[in-house]
Amino acid sequence: KAGVTQTPRYLIKTRGQQVTLSCSPISGHRSVSWYQQTPGQGLQFLFEYFSETQRNKGNFPGRFSGRQFSNSRSEMNVSTLELGDSALYLCASSLAVSTVGYTFGSGTRLTVV
Amino acid sequence: AQTVTQSQPEMSVQEAETVTLSCTYDTSESDYYLFWYKQPPSRQMILVIRQEAYKQQNATENRFSVNFQKAAKSFSLKISDSQLGDAAMYFCAYSAYSGAGSYQLTFGKGTKLSVIP
Numbered sequence: 067k068a069g070v071t072q073t074p075r076y077l078i079k080t081r082g083q084q085v086t087l088s089c090s091p092i093s094g095h096r097s098v099s100w101y102q103q104t105p106g107q108g109l110q111f112l113f114e115y116f117s118e119t120q121r122n123k124g125n126f127p128g129r130f131s132g133r134q135f136s137n138s139r140s141e142m143n144v145s146t147l148e149l150g151d152s153a154l155y156l157c158a159s160s161l162a163v164s165t166v167g168y169t170f171g172s173g174t175r176l177t178v179v
Numbered sequence: 180a181q182t183v184t185q186s187q188p189e190m191s192v193q194e195a196e197t198v199t200l201s202c203t204y205d206t207s208e209s210d211y212y213l214f215w216y217k218q219p220p221s222r223q224m225i226l227v228i229r230q231e232a233y234k235q236q237n238a239t240e241n242r243f244s245v246n247f248q249k250a251a252k253s254f255s256l257k258i259s260d261s262q263l264g265d266a267a268m269y270f271c272a273y274s275a276y277s278g279a280g281s282y283q284l285t286f287g288k289g290t291k292l293s294v295i296p
Contacts, residue, residue: 108286116280
């Protein structure tokens, strides 16, 4: 069974640009969550999508957005990149109710210069 | 808001020995879930063990076990017979219902575990 796949693995962008990250969940998983990991703030919840609808959102500015497609694949977008957006972005998938825990991907390392 | 605290930024253990990683959390919920995740240099977060708050019995997964003290809001991880492959960042995480069917994870800052051959 394929795991959670995130692309690309590494990305370098210039301040002010926008970026789109992709996440393909485990087959059958309908919930996809996104987390930002930085040395200073640790792991912070961005948002969760289920059946193409955002059902939970963390405390991030509106520059961070996401969407989910009918095949459960998800994308997150960051517009007007800032240096502080440099981070590891992790995607996690789970069954409809995620009390059993999430399965994470290997993340996308975004560097903003 | 729920918070998760890991008071040991770094720890080390001799190979084949036992080590315990500490975690405390703060919540007003009665129904919640606790997890330990491992993050090796490959960056992928791997679920190590899971505990349901309503279960008094401590969870065990092979060499990994937890000491869950609900009243004290403590959830420590014990690794027995430590192996070189156990070296990683370990994150304690809390999850409770947050509406609309969602159970978001709140993570601690992590403990970096080194295993000495």
